Amino acid sequence: MRTAAKLRLRNGLLFISPWLLGFALFVVYPVGATFYYSFCDYDVLSHPVWLGLQNYRDMLTDTVLWQALGNTLLYAAVSLPLGLALSLGLALLLNQPIVLRPLFRTIFFLPSLVPAVALAMLWLWMFNGQFGLLNIALETFGIKGPIWLGDPAWTKPALVIMSLWGVGGGMIITLAALQEVPRELYESAEIDGARARHKLWHITLPMISPVLYFNLIMGLIGVMQIFAQPYIMFGGNGGPSRSALFYAVYLYENAFTYNDMGYACAMAWILFLIILGLTLIATRATRRHIYYAGKAK
């Protein structure tokens, strides 16, 4: 290597060294450490005691962990498609040339800016069985609302409803993608006599499919790690009959309440593998339906 090239390499490394240092200290080391600790009994204060695969074996028979995983998957299976459909629907509506369109866009986007803690506190009251706005609204239609947060059958539906409150983020991304769809495609389709649903199915959805895929993957990763809202609303024990105990909450309890950091690390790695697996499945399932401009199908 010539001297000038060496100099450039050294200076380049020097420039990125703060980031490299941060990456090594705050990402590579902690991730590597969690992998090691997942094979240990580690309570943070004492030296880790090597257990081999015991943590992973214990997870197989931990009934609460399976319940938490089941709760998380069920919640994800309902909340994710509903959220995607709603954000797409809202984006399509707000892409129409209507009066006060910017105002509506702002109104629908605003709730997604509310912090998770404030949101949880707000919905605690909305879902109140006796004085909650939701049940009062239902009562006007002659429907007796459930005890949303006190009945094991209704805790997850309550959280799903609450999650829809934050679809504004996905909606904005979808809306941006909708505006990128070339007008001439619609004009050509109209000349050929295409109706609205044909245009939606054959132009809009294929053209925004990469964004829908992005929303799906990001939503999947987020929904599998749901923590703040259920933790604030139900505490670490997961509410009535642990019906709102989610995987990340149980992981947190093991790590920071029981100080069973080794077991929590093993749980974290399994969660990582589950999310990775689901992401791969989603990628494989949607691959044929994603259209990238400039790339032959």
Add this chain to the structure above:
Amino acid sequence: MSYCRCIASARVAVWALAALLLGCGATASRQAEGGPVQIEYWEKWTGHEGEAMREIVDDFNASQNEIHVNLITVSQIERKIMLAIMGGHPPDVAGLWTHWLHILCERNALHPLDRLIAEAGLSLDDYLPVFKVLLSDRGFIFALPTSGTSVALYRNRQLFREAGLDPDHSPTSIAELDAIAERLTVVEQRRDGKIVRLPYTELTAAEKEARNFRIVQMGFAPAEPGWWTMLWSTWFGGALWDGEEKITADTPENRAALEWFRSYPLKYGLDNMRAFASGFGVFMSPQNPFYSGKIAMVLQGVWMPNFIEKYAPDLDWAAAPFPAVDPAMNPITIVESDIVMIPRGARHPREAFRFMTYLQRPEVIERLCLAQRKMSPLRQASPHYLETHKNPFLPMFIEIARGPGARIAPRVPVWYEYMAEINAAYDKVGSLTATPAEALAQVQRRVEWKQRRAQVRWDAVGPARLREWSEWQP
């Protein structure tokens, strides 16, 4: 900017960052030279309890010029203290509750105080007998108390009168508690197209069976306030441990406690109780069900008048020992204590202990207990303390804490996990989704599993840990 100057700036930035990182580590070890030794005291209490302790700390600081205590109120202290110890910068003194002591010891988070106690000439015989057990672990003393509490049954005398009951009589058995609770329960029932409000006892057998009413007031609700739910078996002669290490969750006495717990939703209707409970406000608010007259009797600690005075000053109340299933077992109570201890790695353990010794002076303990409306852990109480305490039933609280019926939470290394499991069992049984036998069998299984995991650790570190504790020099 030229290329060379740009490179030079980058170098400066990197060195500045490195210096900043190194500097952060160094600041904590600085100590003012010449002045008093600065010690850091983390206290769990915020609010008025925290303020009461702050006044004591201020007095200590003013009383001498060698040590200065910096009081910091810390929420979720039990979690943060672990991180602080791990990071090598724990406070010198930490104020927690007794139920955390065994868990912290198990993780080697505390220094034993035996040597310091002997040097200072303190004696645990000065405290009520139950506190001796509360302060120690595996043969070592790890904490000193600042205030204690026992729990008893508070009753709303006005609601007793309205129900035609003697306001000066408190139930003496669980069966009587349930009977009185029934008479104090008021419901709204639809009759002939109209909603009528009436005592539960006036419902017809068919109406009781249908449970198609709305609860307006309850005599007693075992799930309220929920702080000692896991210990209900105490009043049924049960225990969650054998006093050593063995978990005894699945026993006939504990099953009886759970049967009693679920008798309430079975009698009053699960949905009715859920709807009723969903209207409760938080403990420290006028909407608390006891202050607002929604529940007539509740298990609470000696401090309760503090909050009654604030949120329901006109409440006509009284307190008596919570009844056992068999009156011959009375009185039974649960005793807990606020404690101070020295976290492992504290920089000034001797100075910290000097402050802790100051907190043990009878006049200081009593002053703190008067301000926090708690119970003094000391055997002896001054007339001034007894006369001026805001809880007129204080002698009763002391008496039951002193007696043979004083119980404490299990001192097992996995108590937090145990608590979560037993609470989950009560929740399931109270939700009528599991029988007491099923729920307790699961608790027994899961906690024994957790216990086994804890034992693996202790087997690996135990002997060295005991040696370290016995040899520790402050």
